[in-house]
Amino acid sequence: MEAILLVGGQGTRLRPLTISTPKPLLPTAGVAFLAHQLARAHAEGVERIVFATSYRAEMFEEAFGNRAHGVDLVYVVEDEPLGTGGAIRNAARALTSGPDDPVLILNGDILSGHDVRAQVKLHEEAGAAVTLHLTEVDDPSRFGCVPTDDHGRVTAFLEKTPDPVTNQINAGCYVFRRSVIDTIPEGEVVSVERETFPALIASGATVMGHVESGYWLDVGTPEAFVRGSRDLVLGALASPAMPGEPGERLTLPGASVAADAVVAGGTSIGRGAVIESGATVTGSVLLDDAFVAEGATVRDSVLSRGARVGGGAVLDGVVLGDGAVVGPGNELRGGLRVWPGVELPPTAVRFSADT
Ligand code: GDD
Ligand code: MG
DSSP states (O other), rough: EEEEEOOOOOOGGTTTTTTTSOGGGSSETTTEHHHHHHHHHHHHHOEEEEEEOOTTHHHHHHHHHTTTTTTTEEEEEOOOOOOHHHHHHHGGOOOOOOOTSSSEEEETTTTEOOOHHHHHHHHHHHTOEEEEEEOOOGGGGEEEEOOOOOTTTTOOOOEEEESSSSEEEEEEEEEEEHHHTTOTTTTHHHHHHHHHHHHHHHHTEEEEEEOOOOSEEEOOOOHHHHHHHHHHTTTSOOOOOOSSOOEEEEEEOOOOOOOHHHHEEEEEEOTEEEEEEETTESSSSSOTTTTEOTTTTEEEEEETTTTTOTTTOOOEEEEEOOOOEEOOTTTEEEEEETTTTTTTTTOOOEEEEEO
């Protein structure tokens, strides 16, 4: 089977991590995020993937070349971002599938353990135009809200509605009949969520929902990105692309961790990264050459390439950009993001005991 991978978004919610690297290429559990998606797609029977790229397009080909994780890869670039539907239509130029063949479409920022073969089977049995993977979340207003009838047929598609009618959402993995992709207007900005799906449903086409609520995560925010990396390292979602066994931590070659440092909770430690004596690092992502000094505490945070945390500093839910420096004794919490290269002097930021 062939797939189209949508990777043209700017990843704005993940800044400053996405200033230099597109979201799908961020190192996650030791490898580029997409490596996990490619390896899982291969395991689900996908043989060829067309990358629909736009933002920093050349970096994808540099990262993966013509073949990776058992899948043949081709790249199609949009001069201007065409939206999700326009990107699918544009990338379809490079498909080899026939008009009735199923083609898989994947959002490029999803970790999912769902059964793609079962989704394709439902699609074929129903003779559907499109079959969407649906899952349940607590806050459907941030996603595409997708109600279905008793037969699993999709009855509406409500993208980011303030009034969701169900907790069931679009999980960002579709099976399209190839000929249906060819009905999307060419060379125009089209949203598959706001235009194509509602139009198909209104026209009476068969749009099916494959409801499956296993492991699923959109890594589009810093909190979710850290959670996804942590879950992969801990083995909550098995990935054939993980460069090591699941466990409390993943240490890449060339990293150095002091014997009495506590490093756990699914932390990944990049090449050349250093964790000094007495430091505690839990549930975090340390990219290459990150540095955690003596006695510092780092929880649920991202330290980008070459970022440094000074002695005794505390970071909780923080993102440090490339080369950012947090001087000794600072205490940073709650979603704070430090831009690349910024240096915080010693004890510049502290929380009082009752915050
Ligand atoms: N090539 C290309 N061109 N890709 C694009 C473009 C574009 O113009 N715009 C977005 N993409 C890609 C993004 O890179 C991402 O992989 C995917 O399309 C979805 O875009 P997001 O920006 O991540 O959308 P979202 O997370 O707000 O919502 C989407 O995903 C939800 C599930 O996580 C929607 O599909 C929702 O309906 C869905 O519930
Ligand atoms: Mg997303």
